[in-house]
Amino acid sequence: MKKQLAALAASLIWALGAQAADIKLVVNADQPGPVIHRNVYGQFAEHLGTGIYEGMWVGPDSKIPNVRGWRKDVVAALKELKVPLVRWPGGCFADEYHWRDGIGPRNKRPVKINTNWGGVPEDNAVGTHEFFDLVEQLGAEAYVNGNLGTGSAQEMSEWLEYMTGEGKSTLTDLRRKNGRDKPFRVHYFAVGNEAWGCGGNMRPEYYADQYRQVASFLKTPGHNRPIMIASGGNGLQTEWTEALSKGVHSVNAISHHSYTLPTGKWEHKGAAIGFPEGEWISTLANVQHIDEIITKNTAVLDKNDPSKKIGFYFDEWGSWYDPDPGSNPGFLVQRNTLRDALLAALHFNVFHAHADRVQMTNIAQMVNVLQAMIQTTKTSMVLTPTYHAFALYTPFQDATSLPAKIENNPVYKVGNVEMPGISATAARAKDGKLYIGLVNSNANQPAELTLQVGSAAPKAVKGKLLTAGAMDAQNELGKPAQVVPQAFEAQATNGKLTLKLPAKSVVVVAVEG
Structure with missing residues (x-):
């Protein structure tokens, strides 16, 4: 009463x-005002749970209708969203991913353990060729995340040559042998991910030096030169933006991450359903925190980069709740509700307000993981409230604010x-x-x-x-x-x-x- x-x-x-x-x-x-870049509505697909395997990839021999292994129903639904860009293969997974494991005959690719997400086998069925097939089916741009954590400058430079090389070399011939004559179009390439955490637990200054060294060797044909992204900070951190926007001339953009937890506590984030109004508002009100993060970091950029050559990419964002009961906690399965639709729309409104610097964002993630667009079983799928929020906002892609x-x-x-x-x-x-x-x-x-x-x-x-x-x-x-x-x-x-x-x-x- x-x-x-x-x-x-x-x-x-x-x-x-x-x-x-x-x-x-x-x-x-x-x-x-500035144009709202279509990549503000970018997506993220990591090798995590059923986000790729089963959720999107079923293999070409599956009885589930597919095009070269990618589910027809899921791809069609994503095309309706006009997905502008997909980030792959991670996330934390990226810094343990070795690209050579994902090329050649699928039945001969090595099987590894996904140590970040659930400790399950990773058979590398989805690799470079499969990823580019997906983005080409979607009509989207490709954002490839390089391995700095367990990789090297040589590994990343060879991957870029494999993807973009035009002449005759061992690597370009290997790409052709694996079924792709013309080069892939790599629109964005990142040097590592979350270097402050799962990507190596580095200090900003140390990472900045690592970036300088690695970027020196990342060469491509001029007309297929990706925008180079440096791994930036998390939450209210500005020190990463400070270090990377001063004297690191090859940085085209700086990434940043922040998630929304109803309780603000990682050990008990809050429920995805059956929550009280107090957790409804604490979730939605966090977008004010997102606005503060962007405002503080863009102020640093305005000081160090007044000509606005460096973009600020919010390439991981979204809700993060306690995992669905009974699910593998490493698969990050959560329900998606009306609250998530409002959370997405509130993010869009903030991103639009900072359109001069925020030229890309990537919600985590596309299918079955965290704040997903689509949830699937092996034979069916459902469009989430977040999907519908993205659908409502499609007219804002490349619109003038x-x-x-x-x-x-x-x-x-x-x-x-x-x-x-x-x-x-x-x-x-x-x-x-x-x-x-x-x-x-x-x-x-x-x-x-x-x-x-x-x-x-x-x-x-x-x-x-x-x-x-x-x-x-x-x-x-x-x-x-x-x-x-x-x-x-x-x-x-x-x-x-x-x-x-x-x-x-x-x-x-x-x-x-």
Whole structure:
């Protein structure tokens, strides 16, 4: 009873506040900002659990419909998302991956133990050729992560020659022998991963020297030269960005990682389903922390790289919960709910706000692992709420960002955690239309806001809405989906356009008229 009365009181307070100060979203369409790079919507596929094997790769001899081993259903669903880029083979796995293990006849490739993720056999069935087949089927760009931890400058330089070499050499002939005549297009190449942790437990200055040395030997044809990525920091760390943006001339971009844990504690992260509202808000409010991370690191870059030649790549992000009961804890299996959809959309809005530096991000991960787009069994698949959030935001790929300000934004508060009730982003897409993305984070209260573009109210908006009845609503295999996009539109009345946002919702609309 006390909880019900408290909720009612909060509802009344919110309603009175909304009446006292109308919420307004003002978009300045005549002040174009930086372009939101399509790779902000990048994906990540690591050799981890069933993220690749079974989840996407079943082998060419499988009875499951496939194209050269890659599941047709999964690839088709990912193509619908317009996946712009895939990062591979890790992650922590990358610094124990030796590329020669993954070429040649699959039945002759060595079997290793995946020491990072579950201690299970890794038969190297998916290697360089298979990965590039996947990205080419998706129409995506390739981000290859090199092995600095247990590898060497020679190993990485030979891998790049194998992938990109054009002339006649032992390595290019080996690639041709293995079935690929023309070079692979390598768009991005990283020297190591999480050098501060699983990639070698290095200090920033030591890694910077390692990067300088290795990068000196990473040579490719000029027209197939990848953007070179240095392994940066984690969380609120800025010392990695500082060390790598001063005097390391071959750095094109610096990676950074940060995950969202409801409790903030690695030993007990919080449940993926059946969680209280306190963990709903603690999860979503963490995006303010993400914004702080980017702001502090880009300030360092602005000091050391005022011409903005170095990108800041948030190439691992997403929710991380306690593993699904009964699953291998090393497989990082977790449920995906409406909360994850809102978390993704809130991240997008922050990334858009930093589009001048944040030119790539990679959610962890694509299939069956952590905050996945798709969950599968051996014979079926389901699209997660996070998948639908990505689908709603596809118009923002390569769109031109626009200033969007919320006036009288209500505060959403649970216990001692609070955050803005509404988050917004706006951009002019390649199709010429003005798109707006909105998130109402409040788990209980709907919100109404008026939309103003410049000094006028648009005539109408039309798009999609994502919401559900429960905070932990999910789409489960073999059951009716609970979180699916719905049509959303609004018309102006008496020169005023009002958008009604349900509680716990994501809305993306195009402005009409």
